[in-house]
Amino acid sequence: MRKKIGISFTEAGFQNYWNWFTAVDLGEDLELLELSFEKGNTEDIAKCDGFVLTGGIDVTPAISGGAEDYPYRPAQFSPERDEFEKQIYAFAKAEQLPLLGICRGMQYINILEGGAVFDDIGEPENAIHKKGAIDKVHEVKVIEGSLLAGITMENKGIVNSAHHQAVDPDRLAENLMINAYSVSGNGMVEGLEYKDKKNHGFMLGVQWHPERMEEKEIQPFSQKIKEQFIQEIRTHRK
Numbered sequence: 001m002r003k004k005i006g007i008s009f010t011e012a013g014f015q016n017y018w019n020w021f022t023a024v025d026l027g028e029d030l031e032l033l034e035l036s037f038e039k040g041n042t043e044d045i046a047k048c049d050g051f052v053l054t055g056g057i058d059v060t061p062a063i064s065g066g067a068e069d070y071p072y073r074p075a076q077f078s079p080e081r082d083e084f085e086k087q088i089y090a091f092a093k094a095e096q097l098p099l100l101g102i103c104r105g106m107q108y109i110n111i112l113e114g115g116a117v118f119d120d121i122g123e124p125e126n127a128i129h130k131k132g133a134i135d136k137v138h139e140v141k142v143i144e145g146s147l148l149a150g151i152t153m154e155n156k157g158i159v160n161s162a163h164h165q166a167v168d169p170d171r172l173a174e175n176l177m178i179n180a181y182s183v184s185g186n187g188m189v190e191g192l193e194y195k196d197k198k199n200h201g202f203m204l205g206v207q208w209h210p211e212r213m214e215e216k217e218i219q220p221f222s223q224k225i226k227e228q229f230i231q232e233i234r235t236h237r238k
Helices: 014-020 042-047 079-095 104-112 123-129 147-152 220-235
Strands: 003-008 030-035 052-053 099-102 136-142 156-161 176-182 189-194 201-207
Touching: 003 014, 003 042, 003 220, 014 030, 014 176, 014 220, 030 042, 030 220, 042 079, 052 104, 052 220, 079 104, 099 104, 104 189, 104 201, 123 136, 123 147, 123 201, 136 189, 147 176, 147 201, 147 220, 156 189, 156 220, 201 220
Parallel strands: 003 030, 003 052, 052 099, 099 201
Antiparallel strands: 136 156, 136 176, 176 189, 189 201
C-alpha cells in the first residue's frame, strides 16, 4: 500500500502544490491525497503519512485575538478551513507525522501553538513582501544549526514572497523557533521549526512558496526541502 501525502485544499493556486510533487518524486510508494474543507473529508486525515498546510486567505483573526478590520483584509474568512486544518495539525502532531507549512500554513502553526501574526505588516514591508502581478523576491538569512540550515546546506538565499501578514516574533509560540528571517526591511520571520525535535515529528514552516519558485528544481529552498520532506515520510513508521 502506498503512503499518502495529504495536501490541504486552498483557493489560491492549489494545483501548484499538487504539481510540485512529480511522478519521479512519488515513485511507486507514495501518492497524493487532497484534504478539502469544502468536501469535508476529515476521515481521510488518518489515512495520510505526511501533510502540507498550504497558503491562502488570512486565518480568522478572532482565533489569535487579531483585529477584525485591517489593511488588505479578505472580503470573508474561512472558519471551515481553519477548523479543518486545525484537525490536520492536531493529528500530525499527535502521530509525529512529517508536516510542511507554507505561507499561511506556517503562520497557522504558530497560531495553533499559541502565537500570533501581524494583522498587516505595513506598507514599507508590503513593498518587499506582498504579491503584485507576480511574486516578489528577496534575500533570507538562515539560522546556523537549525533544521532548515541542515536541509538546504545554505546560510542565505533568494526566495519568493507573496504575503501581507507574518509571524509576530514577539508572539512566537513557546515551543517554536525561528530558522530564517528576511534580510530586507524589519527582518520578517521567514521560517519556523520545533525547538524540541526529539519529542516531535518533522515540522518545517516557510513563509515563501517553494511550490512555485523560479527554477525550483535546482533551488535548494524548494527542491531540498521537498526531498527532505519526502524522505521523512518514507522513513517514518506509524
